[in-house]
Amino acid sequence: MSCTKSGNGCTNGNGVDNNNEDDAVEISTETRYLDGTVRLRNPNIELMDQDILYHLALGSESHDLVEMFGDVKFVCMGGTPKRMFNFAEYIMKEIGHKLPTGTQLMDISQYSYRYSMYKVGPVLSISHGMGAPSIGILLHEVIKLMYHARCRDPVFFRIGTCGGIGLEGGTVIISDNAADGMMNKYYQVPVLGKLVKRPAKLDKKLVKELKALANPDDPYDTVTGTTMCADDFYEGQGRLDGAFCDYSEADKMEYLERLRSNGIRNIEMEATTFAALTHHAGIKAAIVCVALLDRMKGDQVCTPKEVLTEWQLRPQILVARYIKRYLQTKGRISLDGHGSMAVKSPRRFKLVQQESQTFE
Ligand SMILES: O=P(O)(O)O[C@@H]1C[C@H](O)[C@@H](CO)O1
Numbered sequence: 001m002s003c004t005k006s007g008n009g010c011t012n013g014n015g016v017d018n019n020n021e022d023d024a025v026e027i028s029t030e031t032r033y034l035d036g037t038v039r040l041r042n043p044n045i046e047l048m049d050q051d052i053l054y055h056l057a058l059g060s061e062s063h064d065l066v067e068m069f070g071d072v073k074f075v076c077m078g079g080t081p082k083r084m085f086n087f088a089e090y091i092m093k094e095i096g097h098k099l100p101t102g103t104q105l106m107d108i109s110q111y112s113y114r115y116s117m118y119k120v121g122p123v124l125s126i127s128h129g130m131g132a133p134s135i136g137i138l139l140h141e142v143i144k145l146m147y148h149a150r151c152r153d154p155v156f157f158r159i160g161t162c163g164g165i166g167l168e169g170g171t172v173i174i175s176d177n178a179a180d181g182m183m184n185k186y187y188q189v190p191v192l193g194k195l196v197k198r199p200a201k202l203d204k205k206l207v208k209e210l211k212a213l214a215n216p217d218d219p220y221d222t223v224t225g226t227t228m229c230a231d232d233f234y235e236g237q238g239r240l241d242g243a244f245c246d247y248s249e250a251d252k253m254e255y256l257e258r259l260r261s262n263g264i265r266n267i268e269m270e271a272t273t274f275a276a277l278t279h280h281a282g283i284k285a286a287i288v289c290v291a292l293l294d295r296m297k298g299d300q301v302c303t304p305k306e307v308l309t310e311w312q313l314r315p316q317i318l319v320a321r322y323i324k325r326y327l328q329t330k331g332r333i334s335l336d337g338h339g340s341m342a343v344k345s346p347r348r349f350k351l352v353q354q355e356s357q358t359f360e
């Protein structure tokens with residue numbers, strides 16, 4: 001498998017591509033057609049009569065994916081169906097999107113009984129479940145969906161929860177790097193009996209743009225830092241309160257201190273997979289999580305439900321600011337929030353000017 005100049009390529013298990021650490025996602029001809037539509041790094045797909053996106057309950061022949069999803073610009077994901085339904089309702093208000101009279105938000109993937117998906121104009125809101133395998137399967141299918149639907153330069157967000165490292169519950173963390181529990185900045189997955197490592201890179205420019213949208217009047221802190229991705233909530237995150245625990249509190253604290261001294265500010269369970277697969281697809285992506293607790297102070301999530309519910313809105317507010325700002329800048333919604341979301345069906349081979357994401 002070949003690598004692009006931008007370092008988008010995968011490795012074969014012998015090493016990891018770590019060059020251009022500070023680059024924004026660079027669009028290569030391997031991952032984009034000339035008009036910005038997504039090109040798959042899999043020659044098999046276009047040779048298939050149909051592609052069944054099994055876990056989304058969609059298919060390239062059974063559904064008109066261009067008609068249904070061709071206008072999607074933002075794909076937002078988070079762990080639970082409820083959070084992503086709430087986000088769909090929230091973003092609908094924020095961008096002033098109106099559903100056709102007599103209709104309501106529908107879970108497009110309800111018959112998959114796996115993930116939930118809501119579409120609000122140019123925004124998709126999808127639940128990804130817990131952990132790398134779950135978000136990995138979803139990303140394969142959503143990236144293929146972007147290809148089939150001919151979406152142009154989509155931007156992906158993970159809107160999540162996490163444990164803070166030396167950060168109070170309620171703090172919002174924008175990930176500028178993702179690392180696994182061994183502090184490797186890649187996602188590794190066994191493929192055909194070999195470990196394939198893919199660099200877990202996030203778009204640094206997008207991180208800065210999101211950070212700039214944190215409002216000094218927000219009654220909570222918004223910080224940037226490296227996010228650790230664990231394969232487990234308990235032992236994998238050094239908790240003392242799982243069904244098993246073969247280490248002491250001192251061992252736990254020593255590990256958390258080591259993470260902290262390496263710039264790790266929070267722990268969750270999807271960051272490396274999300275960063276690596278979006279990067280490999282040449283898709284600009286960001287992770288914004290709220291800390292549910294400070295792991296230096298404890299393990300149990302004991303904050304009252306209503307408070308947790310309010311905290312979970314915080315990453316949504318930041319991402320909504322970005323989306324709204326983008327749509328306003330692109331003139332697709334007016335400042336009073338009442339605008340048309342209509343977008344012409346994209347034409348894959350028409351050369352269009354590269355869109356700039358800079359707002360200033
Ligand atoms: O987006 P969510 O809140 O699901 O992210 C974190 C990581 C795990 O999926 C889960 C563990 O509670 O929360």
Ligand SMILES: O=c1cc[nH]c(=O)[nH]1
Pocket residue numbers: 161162163164233237267268269292
């Ligand atoms: O501590 C936490 C909290 C939320 N999600 C995690 O993965 N860990």
